Amino acid sequence: MAAPQELTFHEFEAAADLLAETPGATTISSLEEPQGHVSLAVDTGDQEDGDLEENDQTQLLGGEKQPPNFWTFSYHQSFFDVDTHQVLERIKNSLLPVPSQNFVRHCLRHHPDLYGPFWICATLAFALAVSSNLATVLQNWKEASFSYSPQFHKVTVAGITIYCYAWLVPTALWGFLQWRKGVGECVGCYTFLEIVCVYGYSLFIYIPTVVLWLIPISGLQWFLGVLAVSLSGAVLLLTFWPLVRSDTRVVSAVLLTVMVALHALLAIGCKFYFFQSLPSRSIPVTQAPLHQVTPPGSSKTSAAS
Amino acid sequence: MAEADERTVGETATKPGFLGLSDVSISEDIPVEGEITVPMASHSQDEDYSTLDEPVKETIIRDLKAVGKKFVHVMYPKKSNALLRDWDLWGPLVLCVSLALMLQGGSADSKEDGGPQFAEVFVIIWFGAVVITLNSKLLGGTISFFQSLCVLGYCVLPLTVAMLVCRLVLLAGMGPINFLIRLIVVIAMFVWSTLASTAFLADSQPPNRKALAVYPIFLFYFVISWMILTFTPH
Numbered sequence: 001m002a003a004p005q006e007l008t009f010h011e012f013e014a015a016a017d018l019l020a021e022t023p024g025a026t027t028i029s030s031l032e033e034p035q036g037h038v039s040l041a042v043d044t045g046d047q048e049d050g051d052l053e054e055n056d057q058t059q060l061l062g063g064e065k066q067p068p069n070f071w072t073f074s075y076h077q078s079f080f081d082v083d084t085h086q087v088l089e090r091i092k093n094s095l096l097p098v099p100s101q102n103f104v105r106h107c108l109r110h111h112p113d114l115y116g117p118f119w120i121c122a123t124l125a126f127a128l129a130v131s132s133n134l135a136t137v138l139q140n141w142k143e144a145s146f147s148y149s150p151q152f153h154k155v156t157v158a159g160i161t162i163y164c165y166a167w168l169v170p171t172a173l174w175g176f177l178q179w180r181k182g183v184g185e186c187v188g189c190y191t192f193l194e195i196v197c198v199y200g201y202s203l204f205i206y207i208p209t210v211v212l213w214l215i216p217i218s219g220l221q222w223f224l225g226v227l228a229v230s231l232s233g234a235v236l237l238l239t240f241w242p243l244v245r246s247d248t249r250v251v252s253a254v255l256l257t258v259m260v261a262l263h264a265l266l267a268i269g270c271k272f273y274f275f276q277s278l279p280s281r282s283i284p285v286t287q288a289p290l291h292q293v294t295p296p297g298s299s300k301t302s303a304a305s
Numbered sequence: 306m307a308e309a310d311e312r313t314v315g316e317t318a319t320k321p322g323f324l325g326l327s328d329v330s331i332s333e334d335i336p337v338e339g340e341i342t343v344p345m346a347s348h349s350q351d352e353d354y355s356t357l358d359e360p361v362k363e364t365i366i367r368d369l370k371a372v373g374k375k376f377v378h379v380m381y382p383k384k385s386n387a388l389l390r391d392w393d394l395w396g397p398l399v400l401c402v403s404l405a406l407m408l409q410g411g412s413a414d415s416k417e418d419g420g421p422q423f424a425e426v427f428v429i430i431w432f433g434a435v436v437i438t439l440n441s442k443l444l445g446g447t448i449s450f451f452q453s454l455c456v457l458g459y460c461v462l463p464l465t466v467a468m469l470v471c472r473l474v475l476l477a478g479m480g481p482i483n484f485l486i487r488l489i490v491v492i493a494m495f496v497w498s499t500l501a502s503t504a505f506l507a508d509s510q511p512p513n514r515k516a517l518a519v520y521p522i523f524l525f526y527f528v529i530s531w532m533i534l535t536f537t538p539h
Contacts, residue, residue: 073442080443083513115444119521126528133535150535152421 079114079193087116094201097234103201104194104239112193117200121166124203125159127210132274135214154274165266166203170195173240176255180247189243198239202232206267213275221271229267233260372396379459382501389452389505397458400465401430407468408532421532429532433525434458441510441518448509457522460502464526467494468533475538487534495530499523 068075093107101107132154170192177189190198209228213221236259244252356364372395405426421429438453446453471487503519510518 077443077445080440080445082517084516085513087517115440115517119440119524122521123524126524130531148535148537150421150532150537152425152532 079112081111082113082115087113090116090197090201091120091204094198094204094235095231097231097238099238102239102242103198103235104190108194108197110194112191112197114193114196117166117196117203120200120204120207121162122159124207124210125155125162127207128158128162128270128274129155131210131214135216135275138214138216158270158274161266161269162203165262166199167196169262170199173259177243180244180251198236202235202263205232206270209267210270210274213271221275225267225271229260229264233263236260236263368393368395372399375459376462379462379501382504389448389456392452392455394451394455394458397434397455397461400458400461401427404430404461404465404468404529407465407472408536426532429528430458430461433528437521437525440521441506444514444518445511446506446509446518448506453506456502456505457525460498460505460526461529463494463497463501464491464529464533467491467530468536471533471536472538475536479537491530491534495526498526502526 068078090107093101093103129151133151136151137148174189174192174195181189205228209224212224215221237256240256240259244255247255371391371393375393375396405423408421408426409423434454434457437457438450441448441453442450467490470490474483474486474490477483499522502522506522507515507519
């Protein structure tokens with residue numbers, strides 16, 4: 001008869017020894033690591049606004065395992081580590097500014113994602129192009145000689161504008177905040193991805209705004225635009241106010257004004273470029289689309305991007 | 306032998322007998338022997354040569370049958386693995402080229418307000434499919450890159466059928482009833498495409514992220530449907 005001892009693996013013998021020693025234990029070998037994680041998480045939760053210390057803690061957390069290389073897939077996968085309900089919650093929080101809740105601290109919690117910003121910008125670009133197309137049709141379909149043209153170049157223009165706004169403005173803001181932090185005026189700075197995340201999610205409110213701009217009542221359009229800019233501008237202000245609060249009054253006032261102004265400029269530029277109402281005089285329709293391409297508000301569009 | 310038995314008995318007394326397997330032994334009555342020769346070895350070698358030697362017509366017809374079978378699977382989407390297991394990109398290429406050829410708009414003089422050009426449609430379809438595949442892989446999906454491209458490309462088939470129908474309907478001239486027919490056909494085919502691709506792709510996603518992976522597919526087919534619906538011939 002073959003001896004069972006020769007058939008048992010050595011690893012099982014070690015586990016069997018552990019089982020014999022502690023009969024009530026569960027068979028998890030590394031019992032210390034989860035507790036270490038829990039204690040670190042509790043520490044970061046207790047701190048209020050100690051940004052520098054929190055950055056150190058997050059580095060510690062990240063440094064326990066080797067941070068993946070930029071060129072590996074798992075590095076980029078860490079930016080898409082969100083669930084559906086998390087994305088929906090972040091969108092909801094970007095729509096409703098609550099004075100006591102900072103978007104970055106409360107919602108992101110050192111877990112920024114790139115899914116939201118990327119797909120919200122893509123949806124907004126396509127929504128702008130489709131709505132502007134529909135708006136042209138709705139204005140002109142009663143004219144007998146109107147020949148519809150898809151105006152596909154607007155997709156390109158919308159895409160470039162939105163993506164430039166959503167990536168260049170956070171870059172400039174991050175650079176500025178880093179400089180102020182270096183000079184010593186600011187409390188701290190969010191990471192670059194957190195700023196991109198805030199800006200991406202703050203653009204969400206423009207999607208229903210752009211769709212509702214199809215309604216050709218001018219007063220309603222302006223009201224919706226002002227509402228959208230004020231809501232998302234308030235979220236941005238509440239997010240960045242704790243950082244620049246300790247700066248000189250002039251610098252903080254200028255920074256926040258510039259942020260809100262750029263946001264409003266994007267909305268106004270989109271309204272003028274994509275939803276320009278044609279003049280009501282009867283011009284030959286074959287020339288009208290060419291006039292549409294160079295609206296009087298095009299200077300604002302170039303300033304916005 | 307007896308000493309070994311005594312040792313095993315002693316060990317089972319002290320140790321808790323890990324899952325009761327420590328006293329399993331293989332009886333010598335069951336023979337563990339057989340042949341390790343592959344009986345059909347010579348035939349498989351003949352088959353390799355035969356696929357090289359077969360006439361070109363047979364190869365092409367075999368590939369066409371595979372593509373046709375996948376078309377059938379897209380039009381009647383059941384949860385089968387045929388699209389995923391034997392992926393190929395011939396079908397998506399044919400569909401994309403035909404859709405782009407049918408969609409390319411416009412007269413040469415008014416370049417700015419014409420429809421999408423061939424290159425624009427081609428780039429949108431392929432670049433869009435690549436971005437959606439990357440997105441689903443980054444979210445933790447288990448499907449491979451080319452399998453996902455294959456599924457997304459094949460599920461453009463209902464929209465290509467819609468494009469054909471739209472072109473035929475437009476031959477009868479423009480008008481509101483004309484537009485209504487085209488709208489209904491395009492909406493139906495858009496829903497069919499999205500449901501077909503979701504049926505194949507949604508299972509490979511983690512369950513709490515399915516909506517995050519399906520939304521870009523919805524957006525992709527929406528954009529293609531929009532291009533089809535707004536197509537106007539010159």
